Amino acid sequence: MSRIRFHVSAMSVALVMIAGGCAVTAKDDSTTSANSVTSALVAKRSEPYLYMGWGDPPSPSAVMNASGVRSFTMAFVLSSGGCNPAWDGSRPLTGGVDANAISEIRNAGGDIVPSFGGWSGNKLGPNCATASELAGAYQKVIDAYQLKAIDIDIENTDEFENPTVQDRILSALKIVKDNNPGIVTIATFGTTTSGPNDTGKRLIDQSKALGSNIDIFTLMPFDFGSSNIYNDTVGAAEGLKSKLQSTFGWSDAEAYGHIGISGMNGLSDQQEMTSVETWTQIRDWARGKGLARLAFWAANRDRGCPGGGVVSNCSGIAQSDWEFSRVTAGF
Numbered sequence: 001m002s003r004i005r006f007h008v009s010a011m012s013v014a015l016v017m018i019a020g021g022c023a024v025t026a027k028d029d030s031t032t033s034a035n036s037v038t039s040a041l042v043a044k045r046s047e048p049y050l051y052m053g054w055g056d057p058p059s060p061s062a063v064m065n066a067s068g069v070r071s072f073t074m075a076f077v078l079s080s081g082g083c084n085p086a087w088d089g090s091r092p093l094t095g096g097v098d099a100n101a102i103s104e105i106r107n108a109g110g111d112i113v114p115s116f117g118g119w120s121g122n123k124l125g126p127n128c129a130t131a132s133e134l135a136g137a138y139q140k141v142i143d144a145y146q147l148k149a150i151d152i153d154i155e156n157t158d159e160f161e162n163p164t165v166q167d168r169i170l171s172a173l174k175i176v177k178d179n180n181p182g183i184v185t186i187a188t189f190g191t192t193t194s195g196p197n198d199t200g201k202r203l204i205d206q207s208k209a210l211g212s213n214i215d216i217f218t219l220m221p222f223d224f225g226s227s228n229i230y231n232d233t234v235g236a237a238e239g240l241k242s243k244l245q246s247t248f249g250w251s252d253a254e255a256y257g258h259i260g261i262s263g264m265n266g267l268s269d270q271q272e273m274t275s276v277e278t279w280t281q282i283r284d285w286a287r288g289k290g291l292a293r294l295a296f297w298a299a300n301r302d303r304g305c306p307g308g309g310v311v312s313n314c315s316g317i318a319q320s321d322w323e324f325s326r327v328t329a330g331f
Contacts, residue, residue: 006074006229010243018091025162027055033320035174040082044287044291044292044293044294044331045071045149045184045216045260045292045293045294045295046068046069046070046071046293046294046295046328046329046330046331047071047072047073047112047113047294047328048063048072048073048187048260048296048299048302048324048325048328049067049072049073049074049075049115049291049294049295049296049297049298049299049300050059050063050072050073050074050075050101050298050299050300051074051075051076051298051300052074052091052097052098052101052170053087053088053091053097054300054312055298055300055301055312055313056262056300056313057097057300058299058302058303059103059104059322060072060101060104060108060110060299061104061107061108063236063299063302063322063325064105064108064109064110065108066322066325066326067322067323067325067326067328067329068236068325068326068329068330069110069183069325069326069328069329070110070111071105071110071111072105072110072111072112072113072299073112073113073114073115073151073295074087074098074101074102074112074113074114074115075115075118075298076088076115076117076118076121076153077093077114077115077116077117077124077141077152078105078117078118078121078122078123078124079120079121079122079123079124079127079128079137081122081127082127082128083124083127083128083129083133083136083137084132084137085116085124085137085138085140085141088121089121089122093140093141094144097331102145103177103210105232111148111150112145112147113147113149113150113184113186114141114145114147114150114151115150115151115152115153115188116138116150116151116153117139117152117153117154117155117156117159117188118153118155118156119156120156123156123159123278124137124138124159124262125154125159125165125166125168125169126158126159126162126165128168128172130168130291131167131168131169131172131174132172132173132175134168134169134172135171135172135175135176135179136171136302138150138176139176139179139180142176142183143173147183148182148183148184148296149183149184149186150176150183150184150186151184151186151187151188151218152169152173152185152186152187152188153188153189154188154189154203155188155189155190155220159202160189160190160199161199166199166202166203166206167206167210170206170207170210170212170214171210171212172214173185173187173207173213173214174210174211174212174213177212177213184215184216185212185213185214185215185216186212186214186216186217186218186260186293187203187207187217187218188213188218188219188220188260188262189203189217189218189219189220189238189311190219190220190247191219191220191221191225191236192224192238192239193221193226193232193235193236193237193324194235194236194239194241195219195235195236195237195238195239195240195242195243196219196240196243200243201243204217204244204247205247208247208248214258215258215292216258216259216260216292216293217240217244217258217259217260218259218260218261218262218293218295219236219237219240219259219260219261219262220262220263220264220297221233221236221237221261221263222263222264222268222272222274223264223268223269223270223272224270224272225270225272229263229268229272229274229278229282230278230282230285231280233261233282234282234285235257237261237286237289237291240259241256241259242255244258244259248262252274253290256289256290256291256292257290257291257292258292259292259293259294260291260292260294260295261282261286261291261293261294261295262293262294262295262296262297263279263295263296263297264296264297264304265279265283265296265297265298265301265315265324266301266314266316266317266319266324267309267310267315267316267317268310269310269325271310273301273317275317275319276319276323276327277328279296279324279327279328280327281294282294283327283328285328286331287330288329294328294331295328296324296328299311299322299325300313301313301314301315301331302315302319302321302323302325303315303319303321303322303325304317304318304319304320304321304323304324305317306318
């Protein structure tokens with residue numbers, strides 16, 4: 001299923017298209033137990049995306065003060081050539097606007113998780129020749145910011161739909177886990193209204209087979225052409241829960257505890273409308289089920305502009321500024 005989502009390269013602003021188990025044996029018990037313990041230790045994460053190269057980036061501390069949100073997902077770490085990480089593939093890893101925003105967030109008592117990937121731009125997954133090299137690229141960012149979590153946004157077809165690259169990413173995450181005890185790893189990817197598609201299911205199966213020990217599987221449930229985004233979001237998350245249960249043998253609570261939702265506030269690219277009220281419903285459902293993460297694309301768009309259409313710096317609907325962030329902070 002193809003979908004449209006905002007994303008830009010370092011040089012332009014554009015709308016672009018995105019790509020929308022076995023039984024547990026005695027041999028698998030230790031893996032299942034370890035993942036269950038990890039789930040119990042992962043605190044709930046409420047972290048809107050913030051993109052410093054697009055959409056009139058707001059002052060993160062202003063958003064924090066107005067909404068109560070304390071964490072952001074910083075988009076996007078890409079390849080600046082070969083296996084070298086950089087913000088948006090062009091801005092310096094340290095010493096630039098992204099580093100300044102991170103300092104502002106931390107000085108205000110918050111924290112960040114960087115997102116590697118997204119849709120457009122040059123990805124690290126295909127450019128790093130081996131899992132070890134890719135893990136090294138992730139490690140450069142971890143070390144630069146003393147990170148407690150990373151998000152791997154596996155949506156571009158060069159990563160998501162390429163089995164070799166998908167496995168490289170999953171193997172790199174295992175190395176990251178081994179080398180950084182306690183770090184939280186997040187995989188974010190597209191979905192159908194009933195849960196992961198076949199490629200998403202493969203990612204989940206391979207994460208078990210390769211021992212990736214991913215903490216949170218985050219779905220992007222939007223751009224379905226939906227007439228009821230709440231129902232379709234719940235349906236997608238329930239489908240993911242069932243897949244996690246069949247793959248890992250988890251209980252309902254364990255499976256929910258490994259799930260994240262990353263929505264799109266206001267108007268989506270297919271003109272679906274997620275109102276503040278609907279996002280509150282989604283938040284309350286996710287909180288009630290014990291999900292691990294709630295995010296949305298993006299804080300840059302968390303400003304009202306009724307009739308404004310689908311644009312980069314506001315939601316296209318009537319709302320108070322930073323209202324989606326305020327709701328997300330209540331997760």
